[in-house]
Amino acid sequence: MDYKLSYTDADIDLMQTMRPAKRGYWFLLGFLFLLVLMGAGAWWAQIQTGMGLAGKNSPVGWAMYITTFVFWVGIAHSGTLISAILFLVRVRWRAAVYRSAEAVTVFGLMTAGLFPFIHLGRVWVAHWILPFPNFGGLWPNFRSPLAWDVLAITTYLTVSSTFFIVGMLPDLAVIRDRVKGWRKKVYGFLSQGWQGTDMQWKHYTAAYVFLAALATPLVISVHSIVSWDFAMSIVPGWHSTIFAPYFVAGAIHSGLAMVVLLLIPMRKAFRIERYITMHHLESLARFIIFTALVVGFAYAVEFFIAWYSGARFEKAIFLYRMMGDYAWAFWLLITTNVAAPMLFWFKRIRTSIPWLVVICICVEIGMWLERFVIIVTSLAHDFLPSAWGLYKPTPIDTMIVIGSFAWFFFLFMIFVKVLPAVSMWEVKEQLPPPGRGGAR
Amino acid sequence: MKQPAVPCVFAVYAHLDAVVRGIHALREAGEKEFQVFSPVPHHDILHAIGGKPSPVRVYTLAGGLLGLAIGWGITIGPLGNFGLHVGGKPLLSIPPFGVVAYITTILFGALATLLGMIINTRLPQVNLSAGYDERVSSDHFGIQVRCAPVRMEAMVRLLKRTGAVDVRRAGV
Numbered sequence: 196m197d198y199k200l201s202y203t204d205a206d207i208d209l210m211q212t213m214r215p216a217k218r219g220y221w222f223l224l225g226f227l228f229l230l231v232l233m234g235a236g237a238w239w240a241q242i243q244t245g246m247g248l249a250g251k252n253s254p255v256g257w258a259m260y261i262t263t264f265v266f267w268v269g270i271a272h273s274g275t276l277i278s279a280i281l282f283l284v285r286v287r288w289r290a291a292v293y294r295s296a297e298a299v300t301v302f303g304l305m306t307a308g309l310f311p312f313i314h315l316g317r318v319w320v321a322h323w324i325l326p327f328p329n330f331g332g333l334w335p336n337f338r339s340p341l342a343w344d345v346l347a348i349t350t351y352l353t354v355s356s357t358f359f360i361v362g363m364l365p366d367l368a369v370i371r372d373r374v375k376g377w378r379k380k381v382y383g384f385l386s387q388g389w390q391g392t393d394m395q396w397k398h399y400t401a402a403y404v405f406l407a408a409l410a411t412p413l414v415i416s417v418h419s420i421v422s423w424d425f426a427m428s429i430v431p432g433w434h435s436t437i438f439a440p441y442f443v444a445g446a447i448h449s450g451l452a453m454v455v456l457l458l459i460p461m462r463k464a465f466r467i468e469r470y471i472t473m474h475h476l477e478s479l480a481r482f483i484i485f486t487a488l489v490v491g492f493a494y495a496v497e498f499f500i501a502w503y504s505g506a507r508f509e510k511a512i513f514l515y516r517m518m519g520d521y522a523w524a525f526w527l528l529i530t531t532n533v534a535a536p537m538l539f540w541f542k543r544i545r546t547s548i549p550w551l552v553v554i555c556i557c558v559e560i561g562m563w564l565e566r567f568v569i570i571v572t573s574l575a576h577d578f579l580p581s582a583w584g585l586y587k588p589t590p591i592d593t594m595i596v597i598g599s600f601a602w603f604f605f606l607f608m609i610f611v612k613v614l615p616a617v618s619m620w621e622v623k624e625q626l627p628p629p630g631r632g633g634a635r
Numbered sequence: 636m637k638q639p640a641v642p643c644v645f646a647v648y649a650h651l652d653a654v655v656r657g658i659h660a661l662r663e664a665g666e667k668e669f670q671v672f673s674p675v676p677h678h679d680i681l682h683a684i685g686g687k688p689s690p691v692r693v694y695t696l697a698g699g700l701l702g703l704a705i706g707w708g709i710t711i712g713p714l715g716n717f718g719l720h721v722g723g724k725p726l727l728s729i730p731p732f733g734v735v736a737y738i739t740t741i742l743f744g745a746l747a748t749l750l751g752m753i754i755n756t757r758l759p760q761v762n763l764s765a766g767y768d769e770r771v772s773s774d775h776f777g778i779q780v781r782c783a784p785v786r787m788e789a790m791v792r793l794l795k796r797t798g799a800v801d802v803r804r805a806g807v
Contacts, residue, residue, distance in 0.1 A: 388760025
């Protein structure tokens with residue numbers, strides 16, 4: 196970031212994102228909306244007809260929906276990492292990028308949260324999983340990781356949304372004070388009368404630190420709990436103690452790549468390259484090298500355990516992953532998740548926008564495939580050869596998954612136009628305060 | 636937003652050191668009824684004003700403890716009514732119930748922190764402070780001093796002397 200900018204520069208430049216949209220924006224937004232409608236229509240067809248349309252079968256009862264659910268929860272993780280953990284350890288470059296990363300968290304969870312409902316089939320009884328007294332004699336089985344998952348995701352969405360909204364209050368007040376007409380009323384309401392008094396800042400900064408501190412363990416725990424949806428079972432390829440750290444690293448890996456993919460067009464479109472600089476993108480790319488190495492190590496350890504433990508079923512499933520029906524997906528994920536990010540070791544590549552985009556798209560594809568391979572291969576090829584089966588995507592579940600991507604980007608595009616996508620007050624905190632001196 | 640009629644003087648400062656000087660001058664003059672406005676939190680300002688640490692941490696602790704109790708409560712409490720052995724685990728299964736308690740601790744801790752912030756910052760506020768100047772959310776600083784109309788002239792002089800670029804009377 197250019198640390199010679201003034202507070203006024205920061206306000207004017209960063210409010211550029213909220214200027215009236217051009218035709219390209221509306222065209223893209225309309226296109227995404229159509230894709231969302233397509234996904235919603237496919238879901239409606241599935242509700243009307245039944246889960247058979249989704250291609251799931253016995254033995255592969257978890258397929259595209261749970262794959263995509265895990266993928267979106269993973270995407271959400273980098274936001275909290277950047278906004279909360281980097282805040283607590285006082286990393287300066289975080290200020291310009293964390294708001295967008297937080298939006299990735301909130302919208303990622305809003306997208307992920309749809310999939311348990313889609314997967315459920317009978318969506319109208321979804322409330323049975325919630326712990327509330329009722330006359331049906333129902334109570335959640337809290338010994339099940341699926342019940343932990345409901346609580347974890349709901350908590351994560353609540354805490355990250357709180358952190359996201361609270362973090363925006365001072366910026367909404369800046370906008371309130373700079374716009375006129377109906378916008379002033381809207382942002383006046385949204386800023387809730389924030390004025391930046393000493394008393395407000397004192398309590399606000401205290402609350403902000405505690406919210407960051409509370410969000411931090413969620414980065415670790417939420418995806419650990421998602422991984423336990425698998426690891427608590429005895430299915431070969433799932434029943435592993437390394438699943439929690441392995442899933443957390445993978446989640447951060449995909450989330451960082453998504454943040455890079457969203458920041459690159461945003462900084463260009465809104466001409467905020469002075470705030471989201473190549474240094475930010477390079478820092479994220481370096482982070483991706485680290486997460487790729489962790490993920491790569493986890494893949495290697497899985498295979499080592501399968502071989503060295505002598506457990507026949509484990510060995511069989513890992514051989515199946517490498518050489519079976521879904522081997523193409525396995526080798527593609529190794530290439531895209533681990534090999535491709537290694538190119539970031541070269542400064543020329545990690546500071547090149549086209550390379551950053553290509554490699555980050557590779558990581559997203561790889562991380563989605565990783566979850567697909569874990570879920571589908573283990574279910575398709577478990578203990579009994581007589582129970583083996585295959586899964587093939589259908590038009591319905593494919594449309595729903597595509598619709599979920601459109602839904603995420605649709606939400607993000609609305610966000611950048613109506614809310615401050617870069618934190619003005621935290622960027623200003625990094626700048627020298629208005630010139631020293633003044634009359635005596 | 637409307638500004639209520641509270642007799643006060645509102646001074647706008649362009650520089651951080653000037654507003655800190657203004658705070659010191661007010662404290663030396665024995666003024667207690669004033670508040671400082673700034674676009675970002677500044678240690679210099681909070682240090683000049685002094686005061687106790689924020690009580691928000693107490694809300695966080697209380698919320699976390701409440702969440703911990705709720706987590707164990709919703710898992711252990713209904714065991715008498717829902718005594719069904721599932722998955723070979725005992726009815727009272729501490730490790731899985733601990734996961735639930737861990738999550739509810741964080742959830743209620745965060746909600747209580749939010750509540751503590753709302754209560755202590757006195758949000759939402761329907762009206763902005765008397766004399767509020769829109770520059771203070773952007774690139775200026777401000778001090779609002781509540782005082783009786785008869786003392787306003789002296790207050791204006793004091794604030795101008797400390798480097799205020801604009802001083803106005805409000806609520807009169």
